[in-house]
Amino acid sequence: xxxxxxxxxxxxxxxxxxxxxxxxxxxxxxxxxxxxxxxxxxxxxxxxxxxxxxxxxxxxxxxxxxxxxxxxxxxxxxxxxxxxxxxxxxxxxxxxxxxx
Amino acid sequence: xxxxxxxxxxxxxxxxxxxxxxxxxxxxxxxxxxxxxxxxxxxxxxxxxxxxxxxxxxxxxxxxxxxxxxxxxxxxxxxxxxxxxxxxxxxxxxxxxxxxxxxxxxxxxxxxxxxxxxxxxxxxxxxxxxxxxxxxxxxxxxxxxxxxxxxxxxxxxxxxxxxxxxxxxxxxxxxxxxxxxxxxxxxxxxxxxxxxxxxxxxxxxxxxxxxxxxxxxxxxxxxxxxxxxxxxxxxxxxxxxxxxxxxxxxxxxxxxxxxxxxxxxxxxxxxxxxxxxxxxxxxxxxxxxxxxxxxxxxxxxxxxxxxxxxxxxxxxxxxxxxxxxxxxxxxxxxxxxxxxxxxxxxxxxxxxxxxxxxxxxxxxxxxxxxxxxxxxxxxxx
Amino acid sequence: xxxxxxxxxxxxxxxxxxxxxxxxxxxxxxxxxxxxxxxxxxxxxxxxxxxxxxxxxxxxxxxxxxxxxxxxxxxxxxxxxxxxxxxxxxxxxxxxxxxxxxxxxxxxxxxxxxxxxxxxxxxxxxxxxxxxxxxxxxxxxxxxxxxxxxxxxxxxxxxxxxxxxxxxxxxxxxxxxxxxxxxxxxxxxxxxxxxxxxxxxxxxxxxxxxxxxxxxxxxxxxxxxxxxxxxxxxxxxxxxxxxxxxxxxxxxxxxxxxxxxxxxxxxxxxxxxxxxxxxxxxxxxxxxxxxxxxxxxxxxxxxxxxxxxxxxxxxxxxxxxxxxxxxxxxxxxxxxxxxxxxxxxxxxxxxxxxxxxxxxxxxxxxxxxxxxxxxxxxxxxxxxxxxxxxxxxxxxxxxxxxxxxxxxxxxxxxxxxxxxxxxxxxxxxxxxxxxxxxxxxxxxxxxxxxxxxxxxxxxxxxxxxxxxxxxxxxxxxxxxx
Ligand SMILES: Cc1cc2nc3c(=O)[nH]c(=O)nc-3n(C[C@H](O)[C@H](O)[C@H](O)COP(=O)(O)OP(=O)(O)OC[C@H]3O[C@@H](n4cnc5c(N)ncnc54)[C@H](O)[C@@H]3O)c2cc1C
Ligand code: FES
Numbered sequence: 037x038x039x040x041x042x043x044x045x046x047x048x049x050x051x052x053x054x055x056x057x058x059x060x061x062x063x064x065x066x067x068x069x070x071x072x073x074x075x076x077x078x079x080x081x082x083x084x085x086x087x088x089x090x091x092x093x094x095x096x097x098x099x100x101x102x103x104x105x106x107x108x109x110x111x112x113x114x115x116x117x118x119x120x121x122x123x124x125x126x127x128x129x130x131x132x133x134x135x136x
Numbered sequence: 137x138x139x140x141x142x143x144x145x146x147x148x149x150x151x152x153x154x155x156x157x158x159x160x161x162x163x164x165x166x167x168x169x170x171x172x173x174x175x176x177x178x179x180x181x182x183x184x185x186x187x188x189x190x191x192x193x194x195x196x197x198x199x200x201x202x203x204x205x206x207x208x209x210x211x212x213x214x215x216x217x218x219x220x221x222x223x224x225x226x227x228x229x230x231x232x233x234x235x236x237x238x239x240x241x242x243x244x245x246x247x248x249x250x251x252x253x254x255x256x257x258x259x260x261x262x263x264x265x266x267x268x269x270x271x272x273x274x275x276x277x278x279x280x281x282x283x284x285x286x287x288x289x290x291x292x293x294x295x296x297x298x299x300x301x302x303x304x305x306x307x308x309x310x311x312x313x314x315x316x317x318x319x320x321x322x323x324x325x326x327x328x329x330x331x332x333x334x335x336x337x338x339x340x341x342x343x344x345x346x347x348x349x350x351x352x353x354x355x356x357x358x359x360x361x362x363x364x365x366x367x368x369x370x371x372x373x374x375x376x377x378x379x380x381x382x383x384x385x386x387x388x389x390x391x392x393x394x395x396x397x398x399x400x401x402x403x404x405x406x407x408x409x410x411x412x413x414x415x416x417x418x419x420x421x422x423x424x425x426x427x428x429x430x431x432x433x434x435x436x437x438x439x440x441x442x443x444x445x446x447x448x449x450x451x452x453x454x455x456x457x458x459x460x461x462x463x464x465x466x467x468x469x470x471x472x473x474x475x476x477x478x479x480x481x482x483x484x485x486x487x488x489x490x491x492x493x494x495x496x497x498x499x500x501x502x503x504x505x506x507x508x509x510x511x512x513x514x515x516x517x
Numbered sequence: 518x519x520x521x522x523x524x525x526x527x528x529x530x531x532x533x534x535x536x537x538x539x540x541x542x543x544x545x546x547x548x549x550x551x552x553x554x555x556x557x558x559x560x561x562x563x564x565x566x567x568x569x570x571x572x573x574x575x576x577x578x579x580x581x582x583x584x585x586x587x588x589x590x591x592x593x594x595x596x597x598x599x600x601x602x603x604x605x606x607x608x609x610x611x612x613x614x615x616x617x618x619x620x621x622x623x624x625x626x627x628x629x630x631x632x633x634x635x636x637x638x639x640x641x642x643x644x645x646x647x648x649x650x651x652x653x654x655x656x657x658x659x660x661x662x663x664x665x666x667x668x669x670x671x672x673x674x675x676x677x678x679x680x681x682x683x684x685x686x687x688x689x690x691x692x693x694x695x696x697x698x699x700x701x702x703x704x705x706x707x708x709x710x711x712x713x714x715x716x717x718x719x720x721x722x723x724x725x726x727x728x729x730x731x732x733x734x735x736x737x738x739x740x741x742x743x744x745x746x747x748x749x750x751x752x753x754x755x756x757x758x759x760x761x762x763x764x765x766x767x768x769x770x771x772x773x774x775x776x777x778x779x780x781x782x783x784x785x786x787x788x789x790x791x792x793x794x795x796x797x798x799x800x801x802x803x804x805x806x807x808x809x810x811x812x813x814x815x816x817x818x819x820x821x822x823x824x825x826x827x828x829x830x831x832x833x834x835x836x837x838x839x840x841x842x843x844x845x846x847x848x849x850x851x852x853x854x855x856x857x858x859x860x861x862x863x864x865x866x867x868x869x870x871x872x873x874x875x876x877x878x879x880x881x882x883x884x885x886x887x888x889x890x891x892x893x894x895x896x897x898x899x900x901x902x903x904x905x906x907x908x909x910x911x912x913x914x915x916x917x918x919x920x921x922x923x924x925x926x927x928x929x930x931x932x933x934x935x936x937x938x939x940x941x942x943x944x945x946x947x948x949x950x951x952x953x954x955x956x957x958x959x960x961x962x963x964x965x966x967x968x969x970x971x972x973x974x975x976x977x978x979x980x981x982x983x984x985x986x987x988x989x990x991x992x993x994x995x996x997x998x
Pocket of ligand 2: 580581582583584586601603
């Protein structure tokens with residue numbers, strides 16, 4: 037026990053962030069790659085904001101130093117079968133009643 | 137930042153860093169590596185980490201054999217685990233031409249001491265559970281190929297080189313190179329200038345732009361190459377699987393993700409780095425064709441990097457005619473990760489005149505003018 | 518520690534609840550209500566530990582209940598890593614926990630957490646020799662990965678539908694719904710994508726108050742206005758997964774319940790709201806520590822109270838309203854912990870006997886398998902001066918706007934220490950990308966009122982981008998004033 041968890045998907049701790057900064061990983065892209073934060077099943081939803089605050093604070097409140105890392109699809113893990121279907125279904129919109 | 141150096145390396149990718157690391161190990165440390173982004177910004181931080189010895193020319197096979205040995209040592213040498221796992225490579229041939237190609241390659245590889253075997257689709261199912269055998273003619277399997285985790289390989293070489301005395305400057309972009317006559321005098325960056333007479337162009341997909349700073353035209357073309365990973369799952373896939381019919385490849389990372397890509401003949405040359413829906417769909421279809429049960433696995437993330445391609449699929453290594461002391465190390469296409477250790481080592485020896493390696497004549501830029509090209513036919517992805 | 522219990526539900530509660538059904542949890546029968554999230558049924562059934570974390574094997578349990586974290590992952594019907602807070606309960610479901618030996622409940626690998634009390638640096642683990650490094654690899658490969666590969670037989674791939682539409686709105690929260698209403702009223706066709714089964718976003722929270730009305734009432738009113746507009750198509754349970762900007766047309770990828778959508782809108786409004794990040798204190802990941810909106814949804818929405826008394830930490834207006842909503846439902850509060858010395862309290866809290874601890878923050882959570890107490894310290898101090906027993910914690914954390922989808926498209930996203938990463942917009946909601954607008958919490962809105970206003974403006978600006986109309990321009994100007 038006794039850990040402050042920053043990223044709960046990859047078990048990254050506050051200590052890991054501090055160590056990474058010490059090792060010279062001082063931008064969000066590197067911090068992410070070195071600690072693994074934001075690379076797990078939630079893809080950073082719960083941790084990237086904290087990492088940004090951590091970094092900006094250590095860089096003397098420099099907010100520009102904490103621009104987000106490049107965001108890549110997908111927003112949430114989704115089965116391969118959702119994308120393995122045939123090219124096209126139809127171009128017409130589905131009218132789906134009772135959806136509202 | 138240092139304002140002078142014996143040698144400046146442009147590009148802090150795995151190739152530039154491997155050179156820096158091996159120069160430093162040979163005691164030559166008056167070297168600055170310049171990287172415009174963070175470490176791992178280029179292709180070296182975006183690749184699939186595949187390392188194979190299954191090639192179609194003796195030279196490439198021998199080089200990759202060396203690289204495999206070097207990757208086995210890299211973790212303990214640099215103190216960073218690169219997680220090089222030798223789970224093998226399994227190639228699938230679906231047509232007669234590919235099958236014959238595999239047969240010929242396997243003979244050559246065996247002569248070079250690489251234990252590749254031709255196996256039937258039924259046997260391949262034992263190596264890859266869930267493999268759909270329909271339509272596969274024959275497979276080639278070498279258990280000593282493998283995959284590694286690219287980031288720590290890059291960080292490890294950077295840190296080891298730094299500890300030996302090399303300077304690695306990140307977020308430092310080269311904007312100009314000044315020359316007097318045939319001699320380089322200065323490298324200019326957005327953080328200041330470095331006086332030097334020797335420059336190595338290890339700028340990967342950006343090498344054309346870097347060469348142009350000295351008026352040298354390269355035939356390389358950058359192509360976007362996309363890749364994806366799945367949710368992390370308990371280990372179930374040992375080898376890298378590669379389908380020769382469409383250039384699909386995928387393996388399981390040390391974290392348990394299925395990671396892979398597919399080639400796209402329709403991809404134009406560009407510096408596009410955004411992701412595409414087209415790739416996501418093509419890759420998902422391709423994976424399900426090879427292993428249908430993957431349909432239930434979730435895609436977690438996709439991203440893109442560059443293949444730095446040359447006309448003959450071989451890298452460009454060595455001097456150029458126009459300028460002295462301007463050394464080229466680029467054009468590694470889809471296999472620069474696996475070539476980097478050995479090429480970095482040989483280049484260090486050659487630059488320091490510790491040894492002469494024919495590689496740096498045979499694969500120089502001049503070969504295109506001389507018409508001496510020998511195509512490597514076994515590139516994937 | 519009190520047992521989990523179910524509360525009475527009020528008639529205006531929008532959350533679904535069906536008849537009682539039986540399902541299998543770790544091979545044992547368990548009861549829940551059909552249609553409620555599986556995670557909720559399990560918490561109601563007394564399940565505390567849902568799984569184990571990847572590295573230190575710390576216990577994991579739902580934290581966000583909005584599909585954003587990884588606390589509730591389970592193996593369901595042969596599929597690994599299923600977010601149980603996003604999965605509606607059905608009779609006969611087979612549910613198992615993941616990770617841990619011999620199991621997730623009692624897991625011997627937890628010793629790793631204690632052995633590596635400070636941290637385990639996997640980068641340098643056993644790198645002193647090549648042989649050791651290869652041993653490290655064998656070990657790490659064994660431990661790696663979340664669930665076991667799927668065993669369920671894959672069905673046919675989902676059909677894909679490609680559609681060109683004038684406008685797409687992502688997110689049916691306050692901002693997104695208002696944007697859609699404006700677009701619909703202007704006569705445009707618009708597809709609204711909502712990840713959840715329930716539209717409304719924050720309007721579903723009991724702590725949401727809008728101009729005096731409850732969020733639930735405002736939600737009903739807004740949805741009935743929306744359903745009267747023929748051009749608006751609301752797609753529930755259809756998370757937008759990506760926005761691709763590498764082609765001439767924008768492509769919005771979404772996964773519906775039975776088809777995959779590739780929408781090609783002329784204009785896109787991103788109204789994705791915000792996430793609840795982990796609050797930062799020692800053992801912040803202990804089961805029983807939830808985000809305020811998760812607790813709101815669990816207790817006030819689904820009527821499930823897994824522990825009591827409840828400790829609330831935070832002084833945002835919604836957090837205080839949440840405390841008031843709990844008091845209103847007769848739930849015992851262990852304390853209301855606020856940073857600020859004297860926050861303005863809702864009426865119910867002023868009269869109720871709630872132990873208030875002002876000028877304090879949580880230093881650490883304590884408990885083995887579920888939170889039992891928290892240690893509090895005055896601002897700026899690292900030693901606790903107060904310990905409170907509790908059975909459930911809701912702790913606020915600084916904002917984390919859901920900027921990702923706009924970022925996919927290439928919109929400029931900036932960082933502000935107070936607000937997090939937010940999509941940069943002008944007063945009308947235009948982002949740096951000509952076809953994309955953003956509104957609500959993802960664009961930095963601080964309150965429900967502000968989110969509503971931003972949604973309206975972005976909807977109007979979006980409509981104007983599709984077709985110029987003086988009437989709309991006037992309305993937009995009025996809204997900006
Ligand atoms: C998706 C993908 C998958 C791949 N899979 C594999 C695989 O499985 N196995 C394999 O062996 N290879 C693979 N590759 C190929 C491999 O990644 C590359 O060949 C290799 O990384 C090339 O290394 P490099 O150092 O030449 O280039 P890079 O890593 O791109 O390094 C060049 C560096 O130069 C820097 N630079 C450029 N211009 C300037 C300037 N003006 N100033 C300062 N710095 C500059 C760049 O920022 C960059 O970091 C893959 C590539 C991709 C994109
Ligand atoms: S994702 Fe389900 S609790 Fe957070």
